[in-house]
Amino acid sequence: MAAHGPSAVAAILVAAGSGERLRADVPKAFVEVGGQTLAERAVRRFGAHPSVGRVVLVVPADRAESAADRLRPFAAELVVVPGGATRQASVAAGLAALAPDTEYVLVHDVARAFVPDSVIDAVVAALADGADAVVPVVAIADTVRRGQPGAVLDGVVDRSTLVAVQTPQGFRRAVLVAAHERAETTATDDAALVEALGHDVVSVPGAETAFKITTPHDLARAEFLAAQSSTPGGMP
Numbered sequence: 001m002a003a004h005g006p007s008a009v010a011a012i013l014v015a016a017g018s019g020e021r022l023r024a025d026v027p028k029a030f031v032e033v034g035g036q037t038l039a040e041r042a043v044r045r046f047g048a049h050p051s052v053g054r055v056v057l058v059v060p061a062d063r064a065e066s067a068a069d070r071l072r073p074f075a076a077e078l079v080v081v082p083g084g085a086t087r088q089a090s091v092a093a094g095l096a097a098l099a100p101d102t103e104y105v106l107v108h109d110v111a112r113a114f115v116p117d118s119v120i121d122a123v124v125a126a127l128a129d130g131a132d133a134v135v136p137v138v139a140i141a142d143t144v145r146r147g148q149p150g151a152v153l154d155g156v157v158d159r160s161t162l163v164a165v166q167t168p169q170g171f172r173r174a175v176l177v178a179a180h181e182r183a184e185t186t187a188t189d190d191a192a193l194v195e196a197l198g199h200d201v202v203s204v205p206g207a208e209t210a211f212k213i214t215t216p217h218d219l220a221r222a223e224f225l226a227a228q229s230s231t232p233g234g235m236p
């Protein structure tokens with residue numbers, strides 16, 4: 001990877017969602033946890049990572065200017081662009097803002113505010129080993145069944161055959177660009193688009209702390225993690 005130069009890996013941080021399920025009075029990425037917005041936490045984490053060059057932050061259009069002003073100190077090369085109506089459209093907006101020499105791209109949900117460096121490292125290492133697409137995964141703790149809430153359920157799905165997928169997801173840039181150009185459906189993540197083109201998606205270990213802040217309860221859990229990480233001897 002080093003042979004590709006410092007601008008080889010870029011990060012697209014998607015932060016343009018409204019955060020309906022969180023029910024806060026600002027878009028989710030601008031909610032503060034432990035005194036920092038989720039957007040700031042993501043820009044700081046990826047901006048400080050030694051493998052990451054350009055950081056592209058994708059935000060609601062009316063936040064782009066103020067976010068760029070406020071977050072510029074936290075990444076050597078920060079570009080802030082307006083997002084789209086779906087996550088997929090927001091990722092596409094981020095892809096359009098990459099430098100031409102970008103070889104690999106990490107796509108990350110800003111809502112996963114406490115992703116540890118070890119997960120970013122593992123994704124970058126798998127790309128360096130030649131993977132086209134890499135996703136962090138964790139085991140599923142609950143028993144899983146087929147069916148809809150409220151309806152009579154079908155059988156149990158063997159959860160040992162399943163994993164939950166997190167971000168950052170890593171891609172060879174050309175592969176992800178092609179997958180977005182050819183996308184016929186809306187997918188909830190980028191790996192699904194790349195897989196639809198026939199590329200293998202490899203996995204690396206995710207982390208419990210990389211959970212996606214989705215509901216008010218998740219926010220309470222995030223506050224707990226923020227308090228721990230600011231305690232001497234607490235989590236990094």
Ligand code: CTP
Nearest residue numbers: 014015016017018019020021085086090110111
């Ligand atoms: N996202 C985005 N653009 C969108 C929708 C989502 O950039 N049009 C981003 C969110 O900001 C978030 C990530 O994609 O960091 C994962 O989405 P999710 O957790 O669903 O966030 P929201 O869509 O904001 O939340 P909700 O679905 O509850 O409205």
Ligand code: MG
Nearest residue numbers: 017018019087
């Ligand atoms: Mg959403």
